[in-house]
Every structure is written in structure tokens, then in C-alpha cells.
Amino acid sequence: MNDEFSSEPEVPLLCASRISVVYNLKKIPERGEPDDKYEEYDPLSTVEAVADAIAAFGFDVSLCEQDDGFHRRILDQAPDLVANIAEGRGNGRAREAQVPCFLESMSIPFWGSDGLSMAVALDKLLTSRTLGSEGIPVPFSRSFREAGELSALPALFDLHSRYIVKPRYEGSSKGVFSDSVADSPKEAEEKIRRIWRRYGQPALVEEYLPGEEITVGVTGNGHPSVAGMMRISPVKAGEVFLYSLEEKRNYLEKIRYDGPETIPPALRDQLGRLALAAFRILELMDMARLDFRLDGDGIPRIIDVNPLPGLSPLYSDLPILHRLSGGDYRGLIGTILGSALRRYGMTFQTVPAGRTAS
Structure with a gap:
């Protein structure tokens, strides 16, 4: 396990005490909107939970929703660091960069990747x-x-027999x-047009990989x-x-999650190496989750980076x-937090596990 609090940084330290959690609160879609319109947003x-885990380390924590009053409110809170879990507003492909870009412009430290890496990673084609x-x-x-590109579909099915459209x-x-x-090709066209109607963005037609799905966390x-890491498989x-x-x-009824001990050691090592390499290539920071599927030959391929x-x-x-x-959970939040604080040359006095900050 990665423990960012376990070693001393080699730079002078600034004391951090105030942290703001920036988020988008999950809403109920309006009539006629897709029922998954706010799927990425977080419930209270x-x-x-994030705020409480951070506070358990002794920080003064404030909440700050990314809404119309976000800019003024975050400046009033004057945090030493922002714990950013906001997905961004609207449906543009750079929306996850909104909060990081604003914070960068105001010289406010934050955990997680910068705006450029966020924007690239959200675009599945650019990431691939x-x-x-x-x-x-x-x-x-x-x-x-657009519709003029659909004529290319038959040629795609000469390459692979099955695709996922997303x-x-x-x-x-x-x-x-x-x-x-x-x-x-007919089924693919129907699903492409559904993406256009429902989300107003390009559809990605991706080779379907028949093997197991495994997701890897990096900090x-x-x-x-x-x-x-864990294996994700259907109950049926x-x-x-x-x-x-x-x-x-x-997920409780339909999905089974199995830990790393169920993954063959050689595959486990391969997944770890690929995840760390992708993390570095995309110049990510503090945390990420990388999703893999095995192809027909058992080779793990990255299907998503978050x-x-x-x-x-x-x-x-x-x-x-x-x-x-x-x-x-406390350890995970602490690792992410410690990673960001070290990156900015900050430190703080931690509260031992099991004790409450006074």
C-alpha cells in the first residue's frame, strides 16, 4: 500500500490547516432529460464521507458546491488545499477541467490531476x-x-465481429x-444514433473485449x-x-467484486506495470482508477482511465x-491527501486513528 504520510519530504514545509471539499451535488433530472444526466455527481x-475522513486527520473542513456562487464562496473560505471531487457543469468534454483550471488561476492548491490531464482522460478517444x-x-x-461517417461501419465489422458503442x-x-x-453495422448505427440523441456528442465504437474486467487503483x-485492484464479474x-x-x-445483486488474491500473480504484476505506466504517460497526480479488459488472447487492454x-x-x-x-477508507483518503500536500510542500499535525480532532 502507498503511504504518503510515512516519509519526510525533502523541501521546506508550509503548514496546512483548512481544506475545502468542492463537489457537484446529484440532482433529479428534469422531465425529458436522460435519467443518467447527473450520474457522475455525488450524493451528499x-x-x-470525504469531508469527515479529512476532518479525522485534524483539518478544518468546509464544503463548497460548484454552483453559480462557487467562485466567490471558495475565495471566502480561503482554503490551504481543495479536495476536488467536482465533475464540472454542462456536458462539454473539458468539464472535469473547470475546477482545476479556476483553482490554478487563483493559485489555490488542490488534490488530483491538473486541467489538461483531466480533459484528455475524459475523452476516451484521445486517451486511447x-x-x-x-x-x-x-x-x-x-x-x-455525423451521419456521413456511418458508411464506414461495414468495414469495421470486417476487422472485428463485435463492438461496444458508448x-x-x-x-x-x-x-x-x-x-x-x-x-x-445495423445494430451499431442504431446505438450510435442513440448516443447522438441522448448525449449530443460523438459516439465511440470500440472493439468488444471478451475477457475479464479488472480495475486498478493508483496513488x-x-x-x-x-x-x-479487483476483478469485476457478473453474478450470473x-x-x-x-x-x-x-x-x-x-451492484449488490448483479456484480461480484474479487480482490487481488484471485488474480494470477503474473497477470497481477502485468496490470500493475501497465497502470503505473499509463498514470505516468498521462501525467496524472495523486489518484486514478484504470479499467482493463482482457482480449481473446488474455492480453489486458486499458478501456478507461479516470x-x-x-x-x-x-x-x-x-x-x-x-x-x-x-x-x-480513512487510509485511502489519507494517502490521496498526503500525496497532494507533499506535492505542494505542505505538512500538518495528524490526529492518530481512533482519536477525534479537538
């Missing part, structure tokens, strides 16, 4: 191209923006449904380390499995895989 229970150019295994994919820049499995797999900076096996929106919403992973202690993949790998 997650925001409070970047990693593929560096020799990281990724599935074949193509983006479709939005090009969404997270939390938005737009990935149990029926998002296409076995013909740290200059010397990042694997925070854990079938010919096709997608870790889709429906499965995530009903530098802003969910932090619900109950249902988010990063806390679950960390727990299955022997960690706990």
Missing part, C-alpha cells in the same frame, strides 16, 4: 490514442460524429447500457504505487458482460478495490 452522503502511441495495449476504436466523453458508465454491444506522484455469467449503468446501479474516481465508501470502485486489497 459521499461529500460528507495517447496510450496506444506509447505502446500501452488499448482496444481498437473509432469516433462517429459516448466519447462520459464517466460513471453513462451511456453504457446492457444492450450497448453491436454485432452488425502518488513522482513514485506512484498501486493502491489495489452470460455470453456478453458489460459493467454497465444498470449493473452499477444494482483521474477523478468516485469516492463513495459504499459503492465506488476505488474504495472497494482498496478495501479488498487490505486498506480502509
Whole structure:
């Protein structure tokens, strides 16, 4: 496990005491809007869990929603560091960069990756191209923006027999449904048009990988380390499995999570090396979750990179895989927090586990 509090930094330290948690609060979609419109946003229970875990280390914690009053409120709070879990407003492909870019412009330190890495990682096509150019295994994919490009579909099915169709820049499995797999150009076109109508963005047609799905957590900076990994599989096996929106919403009944001890050691080592390499290539910071699927030859390929992973202690993949790998929620938040503080040359007096800050 990565423990960012365990070693002394080699730079002069600034004392940190105030931390603001910046977030987007989950809302109920309006009539006529997709029911997953706010799927990436956090319920208050997650925001409070993050805040409570940070406060347990002795910090003075404030909450700050990214809404119309965000800019004024965060300046009034004057935090030493921001714990950013905000996904951004609107549906643009750079929305996850909104909060980091503002904080950078105001010289306010924050945990997590900067705006550039956030924007690239949200765009699945750019992420795949970047990693593929560096020799990281990724599935074949193509983006479709408009009807004139649909004539290319038959040629794609000469390359691979099955594809998954999903939005090009969404997270939390938005737009990935149990029926998002296409076995013909006709099916692919129907699902592409659904993405256009529902999300108003390009559709990504990606080679379907038939093997197991494994997700890996990474924390740290200059010397990042694997925070854990887990295998994700359906409770009821079938010919096709997608870790889709429906499965995530009903994970207790539909999904089985197995810890790293169930993954063969050689594959475990390979996954760790690839995850750390991708983390460095994309120049991520403090935390990320990297999702893999095995292809027909058993080669792990990266299907998604999330530098802003969910932090619900109950249902988010990063806390679950960390727990299955022997960690706990307080330790995970502490590692992420410590990584960011060290990066900015900050320190603080920690409160030992089991004690309450006075």
C-alpha cells in the first residue's frame, strides 16, 4: 500500500490547516432529460464521507458546491488545499477541467490531476490514442460524429465481429447500457444514433473485449504505487458482460467484486506495470482508477482511465478495490491527501486513528 504520510519530504514545509471539499451535488433530472444526466455527481452522503475522513486527520473542513456562487464562496473560505471531487457543469468534454483550471488561476492548491490531464482522460478517444502511441495495449476504436461517417461501419465489422458503442466523453458508465454491444453495422448505427440523441456528442465504437474486467487503483506522484485492484464479474455469467449503468446501479445483486488474491500473480504484476505506466504517460497526480479488459488472447487492454474516481465508501470502485486489497477508507483518503500536500510542500499535525480532532 502507498503511504504518503510515512516519509519526510525533502523541501521546506508550509503548514496546512483548512481544506475545502468542492463537489457537484446529484440532482433529479428534469422531465425529458436522460435519467443518467447527473450520474457522475455525488450524493451528499459521499461529500460528507470525504469531508469527515479529512476532518479525522485534524483539518478544518468546509464544503463548497460548484454552483453559480462557487467562485466567490471558495475565495471566502480561503482554503490551504481543495479536495476536488467536482465533475464540472454542462456536458462539454473539458468539464472535469473547470475546477482545476479556476483553482490554478487563483493559485489555490488542490488534490488530483491538473486541467489538461483531466480533459484528455475524459475523452476516451484521445486517451486511447495517447496510450496506444506509447505502446500501452488499448482496444481498437473509432469516433462517429455525423451521419456521413456511418458508411464506414461495414468495414469495421470486417476487422472485428463485435463492438461496444458508448459516448466519447462520459464517466460513471453513462451511456453504457446492457444492450450497448453491436454485432452488425445495423445494430451499431442504431446505438450510435442513440448516443447522438441522448448525449449530443460523438459516439465511440470500440472493439468488444471478451475477457475479464479488472480495475486498478493508483496513488502518488513522482513514485506512484498501486493502491489495489479487483476483478469485476457478473453474478450470473452470460455470453456478453458489460459493467454497465444498470449493473452499477444494482451492484449488490448483479456484480461480484474479487480482490487481488484471485488474480494470477503474473497477470497481477502485468496490470500493475501497465497502470503505473499509463498514470505516468498521462501525467496524472495523486489518484486514478484504470479499467482493463482482457482480449481473446488474455492480453489486458486499458478501456478507461479516470483521474477523478468516485469516492463513495459504499459503492465506488476505488474504495472497494482498496478495501479488498487490505486498506480502509480513512487510509485511502489519507494517502490521496498526503500525496497532494507533499506535492505542494505542505505538512500538518495528524490526529492518530481512533482519536477525534479537538
